[in-house]
Amino acid sequence: MKKYFSLVLFAHSIFAMPFAFIGFFLGVTTTTNPFNWYLLLAVVLCMVFARNAAMAFNRYLDRDIDAKNPRTVTRDIPAGKISAKEALTFVIVNCVLFIITTYFINPLCFYLSPIAIFVVLFYSYTKRFTALCHLVLGLGLGLAPIGAYIAVTGQFNIVPVLYSFAVLFWVSGFDIIYALQDEEFDRSEKLHSIPSALGRKNALRLSSFLHVLSAACVIMPIYFMDFGWPYYGGVVFFCAMLIYQHRLVKPNDISKVDRAFATTNGYASVVFAICFLVDAYLRTR
Secondary structure, three states, X not given: OHHHHOOOOHHHHOOOHHHHHHHHHHHHHHOOOOOOHHXXXXXXXXXXXXXXXXXXXXXXXXXXXXXXXXXXXXXXXXXXXXXXXXXXHHHHHHHHHHHHHHHOOOHHHHXXXXXXXXXXXXXXXXXXXXXXXXXXXXXXXXXXXXXXXXXXXXXXXXXXXXXXXXXXXXXXXXXXXXXXXXXXXXXXXXXXXXXXXHHHHHHHHHHHHHXXXXXXXXXXXXXXXXXXXXXXXXXXXXXXXXXXXXXXXXXXXXXXXHHHHHHHHHHHHHHHHHHHHHHHHHHHO
């Protein structure tokens, strides 16, 4: 069993989970729906199953590409640590578990679950035909806050939608930064990405623009809700992390991509979520 979980990187899983907690507790603290440990566990399980399926499917579909790329040749399937069939089985099992779990949440989550699975799996195909693959990845992770909110309330609302757009633009922006490492390889293999299509300089400009949109989306909920100082502090920290990662990576120096991608964004999501939760607690006590 341990070898299967090597397909899933915890560092990459930390991005969306905090926003799922934001969506969940937004539903609990702004509506008449009570807190429920069972429901929280179900949301966490859905996040785990969806992330397992998405990451394992990416490894499965990209196995031949990974074998050619010096940066990814040591990944589990090309390295022979796990077979392609085993990886695909892991994907299918997690997809089924995801859908089953949504059945026990509410009807709307269950009806939307196949669409959610399609989106998170579809990303792995997109680099084969569009440079907008980064936005598809952002869309997949952006389902976390609105999905968790729907799990609690069974309905949509503008504020969790704003958080979903924040995640979409944020993830798309930092995935462009991450893809800088494979710019030449992608171009040589005719794979699509923003860096291979636009070059480093313009790719970083687009990434910056997407992060401005993300910052706007975490600020806009202020116009729909009454927040306190913890939330404002979280917004400042989140925006500071966006700025900081762009100071780490330059068109002529991408040596700090890993720090900009994993460390900075991990802190951004976790700290922002903690600030939101503290603010929610203070507003409702």
